[in-house]
Amino acid sequence: MALPAQDDRTVPAAVLNDLDRQPMEHSVDAVRTLLDRHGHVIVVYSDAVPAAVNRRLHAVRSLLESDRLALFRPELPPLGVAVLARQLRQLAACGISPGVLASAGPLLTHYVHCGAVLNSVIRLDRVPVGLKAHAKSWMPGSRFGVIAHPAPQLIRVGGEATLTGPDFGSWMLVAKGRLESDWAGATLAPAWNMAGLREAALPAESAAWWGTGKLVEFCTYLPDPLVLYQLVTSARRSVCHWCGIDVIGDHCVFCSATAPAGDEPVREAHTSPE
Structure with missing residues (x-):
């Protein structure tokens, strides 16, 4: 899914359909x-797409x-x-080198909280679900608040338990499915x-990922390109010994080479958003 740009600098997405x-x-x-048009391509896709797409x-x-094509499939x-x-599209307009941009995805996952409001957790296999929650799924009108990342959480909406969110300034994006609920936003x-x-x-892919089409999915994120830029450019870097591009960490997402033992990083990481 290609989200609409939040500003006129965000690089447009190219969608590979079917x-x-x-x-x-x-x-x-x-x-x-x-x-040929862009030089390097980063394909970002969900692990809920059909296996045939991944193959x-x-x-x-x-x-x-090609060592100019990177595949990024975050869990x-x-x-x-x-x-x-969309965050990678924002950063692509900031002059970041392809290797650093392609390897920034795993770093940025640390700053998103992903969850959903569900009417049932019977078919939910991405988050641990206890027997009591399974039993309550059969009760009419049940609603469950679930966090899948960064750490699994599950509560029954309307009870005393609460979900733990980010401890830094964020925005929330809400996507409504076939469930009447404003709990996430309100x-x-x-x-x-x-x-x-x-x-x-x-x-x-949301219905397949969460095990039901009766859901409201939500995600918190950092919207400011400047903050994203500071996070990525201050991260530890190395030079790929095989293809010679700059990358974050020790693994090149383009040629798949791993830095030999003993290589020194170029820069130390600073991972707290401003």
């Missing part, structure tokens, strides 16, 4: 065109024999993946002292 249903040569041509992306990367709910993709956002609230369409 990868699992089109001929291989069409997929290869689409990605080759993007590489197709890896096959395309192999056929192109986050679909709305969180969409938020990360109750949770004020409790977490959100600086702002916005709405988005529900990603196509």
Whole structure:
């Protein structure tokens, strides 16, 4: 899902549609065109997409024999993946090198809280669910507040328990499915002292990820490109010994090389947002 840009500097997203249903040569041509146009390509996608899509992306990367194509598949709910993709699009306009930008995704995941309001947790397999919660799922009108990242949490909406949110300034994005509930925006956002609230369409993979289409998905995020830029540019960097590009950490997301033991980092990380 490509979220709309929040400013006129955000780089537009290129959406690769129907990868699992089109001929291989069409997929290869689409990605080759993007590489020719932009030089480097970062594909951000959910782990809830069909397995055939994941296989197709890896096959395309192999056929192109390209070290300019990075695949980023974070273990986050679909709305969180969409938020990360937009943050990378914001950073792409800031002159950050391709290797640093492509390896910034895992760093930025630390600053999102992803969850949902669900009518049932019977089919939820991404977060530990106790027997009591399973039993209460059968009760009419039940609502559950769930956090999948950064740490699993599950409560029954309307009870005394609360969900723990971020301890730094954030905004909240809410995407409504087939569930009538304003709890995320009207109750949770004020409790977490959100600086702002916005709405988005529900990603196509959300129902599969959460185990039900009756949900309201939400995600907190850092909206300011300057803060994102400071986080990424102050992170520990190294130079890939194989392809020579700058990366965050010791693993190159383009050529998949890992830094030899004993390599010294270029810069130390500072991971607290301003």
